[in-house]
Amino acid sequence: MKHLLLAAVAMSAVLGGSALSGASAADLPRRSPAYIAPAYAPMFTWTGFYGGINGGYGFGDANGIGRALAGSPSGGLIGGTVGYNYQYQRFVLGLEADFDYASIGNSQTSAGPLTAKSNLNFETTVRARAGYAVDRALFFVTGGYAGGNLHSTTYDTPNNFYAANTNYLNGYAVGAGVEYAFMPNLSGKVEYLYTDLGQAYNFAYTPDVSRIGLSTSNIKAGINYHF
Template sequence: MKRLLLAGVALSVASAASAADLRARPYPKAAAPATVVAAYNWSGFYVGAMGGYGWGSGDSDASGGFGGGTVGYNWQLPGSQFVFGVEVDAAGASIKESVTGDVGGGVLGTADSKINSFGSVTGRAGFAIDAALLYAKGGYAWANHKVSASVPALGLASSDSQTHSGYTIGGGLEYLFTPNWSAKAEYMYTSLGGETYTVLGVPVDSGNIDFHTIKVGVNYHFR
């Protein structure tokens, strides 16, 4: 009987010790769910600097460089990859061509044409892939254009400048390389209506002024 009691006590002690061990044994906690990082939001104001190269369209041989600045604003709804915006830019330019020919009797004359400055007010629509933005843009454009003519043998020289208005359309790629700074590359086609110039006392209709530009730039985004 004593042996049975001792065996029962031993079994009870062993069971209690096992239960206590189970209660005290630590179990690893489930890993916290990974934090989902939302795609970058492009909304806000920005300013920037840009420059590039332009060339004439059609029978125009005008070409040259330009440089200027940009200011704009983007809207992007949370959870959406579509970006809409308004952008204003302006640049000083030296997109020019020169033609020399016989004006009569073997006398040579030279005509020069130059875009001194240009700019635009455009709307932008783009598709954002995190830090990259593919976009199209278009809107109002203007340019200050100067025409000069000279006939050195006769001591004649004259010039006139006019501001032309029209439209511009194109697109590009912008990439945020830091939360506040982005770089961009852009192509634009610009078509401007004609104006009348007075050169050497003669009115001259310029016809449309069409040109292409490729520009690169950097923008600072205010957050």
């Protein structure tokens, strides 16, 4: 009998201990799953300074009054760009300047015979830009100052006269384009610029005195780095 009583007490102790352990385990705080932050891409902004390279093709008219006009010059140009943008919501305002080495020229022979040549050696612009941003694309219009170096020559066979003149011309530029940010710090652009560089006198006090100027249509592409 004594042995049966001891066995019962031992069994009760084991069962009680198991129940107690289960209750203690149930009371322990459970470990929460790890928090995973939602992934998101930061919003792109056009605000800031930038610089890059550009190039393209220009064509136009050497206009003015006189015999020594070289018709419709055309050719390529390549150079650099610097600027600054400020974006408010979807609207972007900025200032941009570029300097391009150019070879926009033509040669024309007229009655006489007289051979006239004109070549735009370089062109520079300083322009305001106003645009509207759609995601990473910027649609803009632009306008401002334009200047360029025009080299002209004439060879008048009957008068046995040859002369060369170089004039820096001042005028304006207007245009429009689109720019797209294909990486966080890189964008590509395509733009059209019409420039009217005004007029200047060439070959003064000669039979071939002319008032000559140049207007061009430039189609340009470029890549900019945004700081």
